[in-house]
Amino acid sequence: MKTSPFRTLLWLGSALAATASVSLFAQEQDASAKPPRLVVGIVVDQMRYDYLTRFQGALGEGGFKRLMREGTQFRSMHYNYAPTGTGPGHAAIWSGAYPATSGISNNDFYDHQLGHEVYCVEDASVTPVGTDAEEGRRSPHRLLVTTVGDELKLATNNRAKVLAISLKDRASVLPGGHFADAAFWFDATTGRFVSSSHYLEELPYWVSDYNGSGRADALMHKPWVLRDEAATYTESLPDDNPFEEPFKGTAAPVFPHDLSAVTPDPREPFKPLATSPWGNVMVRELAQAALEHTDIGRDDTPDVLAVSFSATDYIGHRFSPTSLEVEDTYRRLDDDLAALLETIDATVGLEHTVVFLTSDHGVSFNSSFLRSRGMASARTLDKGAFLSGINAALAEHYSAVDTSTWVAELYKGQIVLDRRAIRVAGYDLEEVSEVLRDRLLEMDGVVDAMTAAELREGALQSGYRALLRRGAHRTRSGDVFAVFAPGSVFGYAHGGAGHSEPFSYDTHAPFLIAGPGIAAGAEVYERVAITQIAPTISALLKINEPAGAFEGPLPLFEP
Structure with missing residues (x-):
């Protein structure tokens, strides 16, 4: 690729900044000659790119800012297909394939060959593990391509370990791919993390121990209050505004939120956890347990850990991007990221690890909010x-x-x-x-x-x-x-927000990557595509790109 003079200056400035930056990710300079021991891919569901800049002033030094400081930030990463969604997004990130190729065209889609609508990861041929609920019948059998984890498994004769963890089944199953050792997701019926027989016959002890700790019950009774003083939340509308949807059974969408007071769905009594920061806490804690109680990342055969934080999506849909709830969620998620990075460093070592962070899609502002500001075309x-x-x-x-x-x-x-x-x-x-x-x-x-x-x-x-x-x-x-027209979204007439549109508020995603050989403090302004992530990670792992990937790697190493 030809490099423009501006781009050369950008990278020169980044390189100079990197020499002055202390990065644990890059302590071993010769590590770039061999693959990392571990790739940790973090997906934040429904994270608009501008949340990084809007909320940056309240972020600590150990989470988002650490990845920006010790790694490279791409400021113009976009989804290069539409519609966007959780299923298609996670498939694209980890396979590098467009939905036209991967077959994951939506979360739910009408399959003309079958003659009815299907869910992207449902599979009646497998049995639930850790639950009796139908939500345990999940597998990647509708994914028509391979993932980074699949190619790593093939390249290492199955020695590599591939684990995936999320609240949402599709946000775990699709990143894990066909050959993952395990994928775990949250069962809102029982308050447990579960899996299916596609991966294993029973839950490993560290998952069972977490399930048996009573953590879900405890968090259901933990009030969600603002993490910081209310006056510091300057990026949101007033707490009580007409563009949010209250929890069922509550009078108004305002703090504090008592999850135990939400009118429960008898089929999913633990579902309120997913619409609170505590859902992200549970995913982070299980990911930490995986790092502490397995040998993932402990030898020279590379491994993959896929972690998807889904509570941000549930909260964004209910409260919208202008809410105190969303702003508070990202402050708390920053704490979770900091804790997860510390655990990676303590167990595997950041100098042996590539960590990337992105989003599966963005989200529109509430249409009524846009009209209230004068955008008459938003519907x-x-x-x-x-x-x-x-x-x-x-x-x-x-x-x-x-x-x-x-x-x-x-x-x-x-x-x-x-x-x-x-x-x-x-x-x-x-x-x-x-x-x-x-x-x-x-x-x-x-x-x-x-x-x-x-x-x-x-x-x-x-x-x-x-x-x-x-x-x-x-x-x-x-x-x-x-x-x-931009800003027009199906539903959410009474508050909340939606996505799946082919415009920048849905396509523009953050992308941060840090690891051995990756420039610290660098910023790339060139427009790049989400389907370049999988080829990039494959190149770092020195393996074949996934079968459906047609884009080249990201420009990480240009001078």
Whole structure:
């Protein structure tokens, strides 16, 4: 890659800064000649890039700032596909594959080959481990590509260890990949971390010990109060504002939050933990237990530990990016990161470890909040009303037949058509798709619409069309795509926030990486893609890139 004079100066300045920085990650300068003993990949669910800058003033020195100080920061890392989501994001980070290739097109998607909607990691062929709940029936069998962990397993003849931990099953299963030693996720029915028979027959002792410690029960009764003095929270709206959604059974979305007072879902009594910082605490503690009670990272065969903090997503959806709750959550998450880095250093040694941190997607501001500030084009989209408009358009155009079953599913702006029903009625799928596309373009709030065939077969796309093309799987995505004005989100009419849009508030993610041979204190402003992470980690591990990766590594080592 040709390096511009500006870029050369940027890296020269970074190199000079690095010489003055004390970095435990880089204490052994010759470590870059061999792979790290451990890769720790941290994903913060729903973390917008600008949270790093908005909240930086209140962060300590041992968490986010430590990674920035002792590693390299990419300021323009973007998702290069749409829609964004937890499943697709975690698959892309660890496989380097677009959803069009990985098959993980959404968290839930309509599978045309099966003829019904499926969840991205559900698997009826496996049995739960550590629980009797159906949520234990999870595996990566719908992931069509390999991950970094998979390639590491293959490269080391299965000697490498690969572990994944998260509150969400999909945020653990997909990073772990097909060959992981174990993936663990939180079962809100029992308050335990669980797994499935895809990985093991019983939980290891350190997971069972954690489950048996009563930690979930204790945290359910720990009030969530502001970590610091209220006057220091300068990046949020007042605590009681109309753009947040209160917990069920509570009068207002205000501090302090008593999780034990939330009206419980009898099926998932521990679910409130996920919508509090305590959910992140539990993930961090289990990751620390893995580092302390296994031999991960202890020899020269590289290992992988994937850690995903999901509480940030649940909190962001309920309270929105302008809330005190989100600001407080990131202050507390900073503490968790600091503690996790200290444990890595104490067990494996940061000089033997590559640590990276990114996000699976961003999030929009609440549409009503944007309108209150004067952005009239931001809309709160209603799925029912939108679906009624689509069905009415079909019924009007094809008045001679019953079209009521032609729309199989609607996910955000993706319209999934029942291809068999249309074929049986004697019509062509592409013709019906084009009719819908043209009608969509007449609807208020729709700024663009296209068919799946146009995305697949058209000339090289740019802008959001390029993102939609990479995100559209042939049998697991919509047949017609609608794009709405920025700031327009389905749902959250009464507070909270959503995502999955092809705009920068959803695509712009943080990326911090630190480790042996990686410049300390460096900043890269070049626009790069999320699907370059897996090739980068593969290069550091000196293994093949995952099967579906088509992007090159990130520019970490240019002068």
